[in-house]
Amino acid sequence: MTVHTRHGDALDGALAQALGGRLSRVDGPAKITGAAKYAVEQQLEGLAYAVLVESTIASGKVRAIDTVQAEAAPGVLQVLTPDTIISLRTASDWFGTPPPDKPYCPLARDITFSGQHVAAVVAETFEQAVAAAALVKVSYDETPSIVDLSDGKAGDGIPIDAMTKEWGDAPAAFAAAPVRICAAYNTPREYQAPMEPHGLVARWEGDHLTVWEPSQWLDGMARTYAEWFEVPFENVRLVSPYIGGGFGSKALALSHGAVAASAAKMLGRPVKLVMTRQQTFTGYGGRAATRQTVTIGADRDGMIQSIVHRGVNETSIDGMWVEPLGSVTSIMYATPNFSSRQNVVRVNSVVPGAMRAPGENPSAFGIESAIDELAYVVGIDPLEIRLRNYAEQDPHAKKAWSTRQLREAFAAGAERFGWARRSPEPRSMRDGNQLIGWGVAAGTYPVRRAYGEAVVRILADGSVEVESSSIDMGQGTYTILAQTAAETVGVPADDVVVKLGDSRFARAGVSGGSRLAGVMTGAVHKAATSALDQLVGLAISDPRSPFHALQANTLVVAKGRIGSPRGDGPDVSIAELLKSVGRDRIEATGDTMPANSTAEDRYKNYTTIAMALPHTEGDYSRYSWCAHFIEVRVDEDFGTVRVSRVVSALDSGRLYNPKLAESQWKGGIIMGIGQALLEEGIMDRRHGRIVNNNLADYLVPTNADIPDIEVISVGIPDPHSSALGGKGVGELGIVGVAPAIANAVFHATGKRVRDLPITLEKLI
């Protein structure tokens, strides 16, 4: 086990360059100096600016759109409405399901939520477009809306049978259990709130479209644009070298993209469209609001006999989003009897979307709060009850874990946190007016696996170039792929240039579900191995090579130099060797697709999620794991909760770069603190509209809200999860933070808060 503190980058330098080293982000300097050019910073000749007009009602029909004044406003080039925008084709969904053969219009006539795009104004300047957009007059025939899950009209929703998980006889076992608890847990609408708002620059050249757009999935989005505009996939180029945060919200081409690309096509000029911060709250979906009831039957020793779980999440009127609420419930603890079912309820909202650990995050809030409640009822330490019910194998899939270092995580976290010193009674620890509480909760996230492709080149100067259409939204792809290629070829990472974020490069699937590092390190490793083989092959066999006479059957490449394994004979740099054999480069493409894959398989793999490998495929069940130990201080007069200490131990398997992994874990924990204490879309129920749609009113944590966070890696290489032994990193950290905080708040105050966020009025 390694313990890393918050500030530890002492290993920067030569050691850091290898895979597993603490190399700092290679894209850091470009970002800090402003040299990194983000997608919408493209300055193109003739650029025009589009601004969206949004619905101000939540439900009904657009009666008329009066564009006369807007069209007459200075600088206006066109006003797009459902009647004037060009007709597009409906695109397939992210599974690649063939779409219905019908037109698609990104501007709505039928209004199903407040903030829906109804029109757009394109002008010579951004300011002119903003001014003219305010002059577009939309009239509506309004109908009653379903505000949210608590709306009387919402009903029970649609059962999602695919979410049902059952074994044993859970209701009967519950009825027979000596100890029974049942509670309801709610999470509100939450928003990804990336620093960089959504937007794009679209340019047509003939029937070729180039889109500069922040993207978590270039190939998937290119496919959608291609299908909308009925052009070949190859004609669409997505460019996204840097992304200012996505958290799940930038994986799909969205209606604003269709509007901008349509405008560019109609005008014959490149068009830029950037959402306002307000629009980012309705232009796409945040995390769906959820409700869960968790019922646990146990014996008096706290051994779980039965879990009955019912979940509901909201979706939109005409879109479908399922937030899998039974995902953690069904695997965290061993139970002989289990039942989980889920419904989805339609409300007048934009269709919700992926946000850091969709499913696992709210699911963990339910089960990890409930087991804490059980611990108090049976009078067992909350850590001890988790160990008693430890699942030795996947209780749902009934398969062995590939690796599960959760026990180690509990042990390491408890030790560093000092859990043994906890006084069990609620309200028993205080410091003046501050009630102190200690809480624990576990988290998990499945290892999502897919296939990837990369190009590795060894260039004349001995440097190495890696190309992939995968992306880096801050998680460190540039850096770990440089480390992977460096280690595989045998050069310093400083001599590797990684190029990402252009759909012309070797293809990649979605960067979501914490899969990218595992997929891409595997692909780069494969391509780099084959480049290295070519290099060594040339050195051995080319008559012009200084190694030719040696008759060796292998050579060693290290630190950019080639020599024989025994150290006798020549020692030349890669550049010298390439020169001697008259080559200006070596190039290798590597992919991890099955050998007999067709071109169609490849297209499907990179542009849909249909070919992702299930995490329970084969003999193993694959997950990352973590345990959070959190101290809170609650002011007994004011009800304010401050997180004062966090120790988290996490199992993400092998870490390709601990510094970056720790940074992502901490980022997840910080986001979890926000979720627990601050974040909530606040709805005006009369208008069906989120009113805190800006970053002054939608609160995310500031530095002052975040204590020292200690993260401990307890992972071991997991050969079943990825080529190089890593498991998921990015989403794991957030899972379990909110229940750990809620549990700590209970310990501090004796009040159980089951509705997030835990704001002061709930404790006062």
Added chain:
Amino acid sequence: MRDFSYLRATSTDAARQAAALPGAMLLAGGTTLIDLAKCGVAEPDTLVDITHLKGLDRIDVSERGATIGALAKMGHVADHADIKSRFPAISEALWQAASAQIRNMATIGGNLMQRTRCPYFRDPANFSACNKRVPGSGCSAIGGVTRGHAVLGTSDACIAMYPGDLATALVAFDATVHLGDRRILVDDFFLLPGTTPDREHAIEPGEVITAIEIPGSAAARRSTYLKIRDRQSYEFAAASAAVGIEFEADGRTIRDLRVALGGVATKPWRARAVEAALKGKVLDPETVRAASLLAVEGAVDHGANHYKIELAPRVVARAILKLGETA
């Protein structure tokens, strides 16, 4: 945002003349005004930039009191050594406000004039009813999202909370606003909404705030600003209290007490009833807590903001007791 013209004032008189014209607005740090222009709330025809005026950023502190120029930056005033020692509540109110970046831009004059954070006020495209924006149009907040709205000083026309921290400390210490030669108590400068919530300040078109003046006092010297909020920083008050105290020679009996509330009222709210109840009393927790309840006499909630009525007296009591501890 629509087109407007920009005029850089060369003298205070020129600023007054330019600002008197219809559609003209003074521009200081711009942290409120530009924001409101982007929301479509402020629609100036002319911006009169006063940031280049000389001499309006002075901070003079003496035994008698402090005079702070309207263009002094929030950050400078917060960090000023004499303000910190003689008027700790003023410094604390300022450094706990907004963010470091905003405090480096924002001026004291602009700070007094900041507008409410009522979400309905700030979103004209979606909510046409707002008496503060359009007199007689109604109030969208009543019956809507009210968690941040006022519980004191409200009217049927408007329940918007005044969000500023500095002005709360200013009313506690009887500060005055200088509008050129005209002087007016800060307490009188802010108006209750009544039936005219669009009129927030006793300032006439063409008047420019030139300075604020805070009389020195023993209570100001032993003072504090306690701000309670959902987030630890960069967040408006859920409830706050500016409190100053002066003890008799025994160090326990309260000779002078100043209490003002922020985050709970339609204007900076002086809590004179609490002051009166405690003057002459010996400071002890029970007495202080009981008297602090008077801070919210007459409070009216609108559902989600009910917690402010519970919270505000506790904030007042804690602030008073905290000052007592240092006696």
